[in-house]
Amino acid sequence: MKHDFLRCGLAGWCFEILFTSFESFRRRELELMGKTSLWMFPIYGMAAFLKPLCLLLKRFPVLVRAPFYSACIFLAEYASGSLLKRYHMCPWDYSGSRANVKGVIRLDYAPCWMVAGLIFEKLLSPAKKTAAKP
Secondary structure: OHHHHHHHHHHHHHHHHHHHHHHHHHOOOOOOOOOOOOOHHHHHHHHHHHHHHHHHHOOOOHHHHHHHHHHHHHHHHHHHHHHHHHOOOOOOOOOOOOOEEOOOEEHHHHHHHHHHHHHHHHHHOOOOOOOOOO
């Protein structure tokens, strides 16, 4: 479990830095500065708790799994964002977005969270053992 938490936390950090770098590119900021917060590591790391669900859902089609993962991520983002916001430590604020819920989640990010969920699923899947060649 510890390795899964570390793997998900690091992957989430990397994805967030890439995503925010792309946002700076859209604003024509050619330095492509990506950013994240220390708080995001444990938040992304919590994706490790999806492992039992990933194993159960693996037999279902991607079009069923992806929205389910997105909903789980929204739930975690809402809970962690609301808690951090209460103590004035939330590193994100979506209040300016039309599709925000209390400034802590953006519903228009659902496709991004679907992809992220499928990536986390892949990270959390047991490695397939290959047969040794004679």
